[in-house]
Amino acid sequence: MTMNAIETARSRPGQTLLPATLPWAAVIAVLFILPLAFPGTAMVSTLNYLGTMAIFALSYNVLLGQTGLLSLGHATFFGLGGFIATHALLGMAEAGWAFPLPLLPLIGGLGAFVLGIFGGWLASGKGGMPFAMITLGLSELVYAAAAIFPSIYGSEEGVSMDRMELGSSFGMDYGSATDIYVIVAVWFVICAAGLKYFTTTPLGLLANAVRDNAERVEFLGFSARRVRMWTYAIAAGVAGIAGSLAAINFEIITVIELGAATSTLVLLMTYIGGTRVFFGPVLGAVVIGLMKVWLSDLTPAWMLYFGLLFIFVVMVAPGGLAGILVGAGAMIRAGRLGPQLPLLAAIGGLGLLSLAGVIMLIELGYRAGLDAALGSQIRILGLPMDAHGLNSWGLAALLALGGALSIRPLLSRLETLQHRLGLKGGDPA
Amino acid sequence: MGLDVLSFSILNSVLYGMLLFLLASGLTLIFSMMGVLNFAHASFFMVGAYLGYELSKDIGFFPALVLAPLIVGVLGALVERYGLRRVHRFGHLGELLFTFGLAFVIEEAVQMIWGRSSQNFGVPAALDFTAFELFGTGYPAFRVFMLVVAVAVFAGLWLLLTKTRVGLIVKASLTHPEMVSMLGHNVPMVFMAVFGVGSALAGIAGVIAGPVLVTQPSMAASLGPILFVIVVVGGLGSLSGAFIASLIIGFIQTFAVAIDLSVRDVFGWLGVSEAPTFLGPVFTDAWGVSVAQLGPVIPYLLLVVMLIFRPAGLVGKRG
Structure with missing residues (x-):
């Protein structure tokens, strides 16, 4: 039975087209090129952050995409992994042990894995809503406990460490961001390869089965609860590795890392990236991570954009960004993109106009409300605008509404065309 | 704890519980309808x-008390009509994530404006006076007013x-939408109205x-997770369960603040006055834990324990 399931999984379209090793060679090549293409400490630090979040999002997708479990407290294990690694480093430095820093995430990951077994045992009785609520409750418990145990979590400023205290190993002293990049990159490849392999194991396939129909899995004699528990623990372990890497990168870990905001962040990253394609969460982590790093300098509204992007993906493209790319790729290969191109370009153009209008509205809104003290004059997308001027608001509203309204007839035409081409409308994944 | 503190705590507990129920009732109605919890419910409360x-x-305050909920109700109805109804085809996860994203956006938008x-x-x-005195301490009239409003809305x-008849159709639509639809009622309209009314209650x-509370x-x-605790502990979809759970949480949270007791005191009664230092700093932390500190933790503990031992909740219908 299990063999059968594996055969089916391997014969999925898209996987047979490329040799299995090719994407991995590409991943490793990209990891080599990135620090050369983006030199400088700030850039490499950003890369380190993105790599950490990519691992975190991949671990979250073990739950959301693979097992169909919505966890509202995944950051608990990210944060606890970070705290475990930090305390391990501090303890070993004090005892004078020589422990190679790159192996520190192993300790954080193992610690989070063990805690994940316990958490999974508590949470895995049912999927769906009860699971989401238990994970929410557990994470709030751990978060609230932080105020009670300052010796573990530090007080409000968290627990800091010096990553160079463990001394040099592997020919690096870990002072520079590039050294940390090497650690993050290697752990990224290990975690991604491990999780990819996990999707082909019997447990990984059972996780898919539990997602699709837990009742039938139970009828076949498997314990859905046990499947949920172990996938939860594995996801927790990998999140712990990511948390340890974050602690090493920033040399500090605070309670915020295990709070609701971080849990929300990883959920948004994973879902926006796409839960049904293996590297989707990585794409989401990179896009959202970059938004967080760059957009937060450009505009006070970045969180709002981030939320609107999420709602857009939920409403229009539940396959996420990766789903869109994969769908487009499949259309190109089937030679069906050509006839749709003019319509798609028109929709895209109008969409951009509408987006520009929305951006103007939001930026004007911030200048009229929260940032009123900065004055009403503002340049938005290169245009000088006035938060108190009727013209500015009118133009913004016209673009936003006009674009959105004129898209609607085009969308129905696109659907008709797709039906004629024999493509199913809507969800590409 | 003196008699005065006790009686005021009981009053405040009932008040807080009724306030929570005002929110939990709408959330429960919406849950019965959609089958998923509405993460944006507390956001409508904030709006x-x-x-x-x-x-x-x-x-003025009293016209605002009428107008603001109406606006929130219309907002809720629009969200149902143009948001939730569209993501319905993507299943429960889609609906849940939509409300999750909405809560996120509303919080940002509120910060943008205010x-x-x-x-x-x-x-x-008009309500800034002392309603009555008990043991020499006054009780503010506004709190009495809050209680009256909450009870009136509930009634x-x-x-x-x-x-x-309206209630009959609503209740029937929640349990047997196809049948009600076949009898000629506009079920999607009923759902939109339920969502709107639930939001207006918030x-x-x-x-x-x-x-x-501070605006x-x-x-x-900060309130959203507590509401989830209430509807889950009370039993998803049960209004009476939500009522009981609201009062329980109201009492827990009010009394936790009022009780001045720590682990140190308990051991003090046993004759142990100093934390055993050989157990390390973690135990020194635990030594100083007071009931007031545990207050925020208890609801979540209740949630986890309830879901593990009695997943259907106190008055659960879905076993």
């Missing part, structure tokens, strides 16, 4: 508080649901709670 603040500056600091939403002058909702709670952008995020 109600902010609108109440903004409108009461111009038209800023990040708290608003000076004060008790209206109105109960009468509407159990004694009228709006009322926001307007009356705004002056007492600030984090009020949704």
Whole structure:
């Protein structure tokens, strides 16, 4: 039975087209090129952050995409992994042990894995809503406990460490961001390869089965609860590795890392990236991570954009960004993109106009409300605008509404065309 | 604890519990309808508080108490019509994530309009006096007013649901939508109305709670999880369960603040006065834990324990 399931999984379209090793060679090549293409400490630090979040999002997708479990407290294990690694480093430095820093995430990951077994045992009785609520409750418990145990979590400023205290190993002293990049990159490849392999194991396939129909899995004699528990623990372990890497990168870990905001962040990253394609969460982590790093300098509204992007993906493209790319790729290969191109370009153009209008509205809104003290004059997308001027608001509203309204007839035409081409409308994944 | 503190704590517990129920009842109705919890419910509560603040500056508190919930209700109905109904085809996860994203966006939008600091939403002058004195301490009239409003809304909702034809159709639509639809009723319209009314209830709670709790952008995020605790502990989809759980949480949270007791005191009665240092700093932390510190933790503990041992909740229908 299990063999059968594996055969089916391997014969999925898209996987047979490329040799299995090719994407991995590409991943490793990209990891080599990135620090050369983006030199400088700030850039490499950003890369380190993105790599950490990519691992975190991949671990979250073990739950959301693979097992169909919505966890509202995944950051608990990210944060606890970070705290475990930090305390391990501090303890070993004090005892004078020589422990190679790159192996520190192993300790954080193992610690989070063990805690994940316990958490999974508590949470895995049912999927769906009860699971989401238990994970929410557990994470709030751990978060609230932080105020009670300052010796573990530090007080409000968290627990800091010096990553160079463990001394040099592997020919690096870990002072520079590039050294940390090497650690993050290697752990990224290990975690991604491990999780990819996990999707082909019997447990990984059972996780898919539990997602699709837990009742039938139970009828076949498997314990859905046990499947949920172990996938939860594995996801927790990998999140712990990511948390340890974050602690090493920033040399500090605070309670915020295990709070609701971080849990929300990883959920948004994973879902926006796409839960049904293996590297989707990585794409989401990179896009959202970059938004967080760059957009937060450009505009006070970045969180709002981030939320609107999420709602857009939920409403229009539940396959996420990766789903869109994969769908487009499949259309190109089937030679069906050509006839749709003019319509798609028109929709895209109008969409951009509408987006520009929305951006103007939001930026004007911030200048009229929260940032009123900065004055009403503002340049938005290169245009000088006035938060108190009727013209500015009118133009913004016209673009936003006009674009959105004129898209609607085009969308129905696109659907008709797709039906004629024999493509199913809507969800590409 | 003296008799005065006890009686005031009981009053405040009932008040807080009723306020929570005002929110939990709407959330429960919406849950019965959609089958998923609405993460944005506490956000509608916050919007109600902010609108109440903004409108009461111009038209006074009492007109605002009527108008703000109406606006929130229309907002809720629009969200159902143009948001939730569209993501319905993607299943429960889609609906859940939509409300999750909506909560996120509403919090940001509120900050965009009103800023990040708290608003000076004060008790209206007409209700700013002492209602009665108990053991020499006054009880503010506004709190009595809050209690009256909450009970009145609750009574109105109960009468509407159990004694009228509208209530009959709503209840039937929640359990047997196809049948009701076949009998010629517009079920999607009923759902939109239920969502709107549920949001409006949250709006009322926001307007009356705004002056007492602080009107600030984090009020949704801090209350939202507590609401989930209530509807889950009470039993998903059960109004009476939500009522009991609201009062329980109200009592827990009020009394936790009022009780001045720590682990150190308990051991003090046993004759152990100093933390055993050989157990390390973690135990020194645990030594100083007080009931007031545990207060915020207890609801979540209750949630986890309840879901593990009695997943259907106190008055659960879905076993």
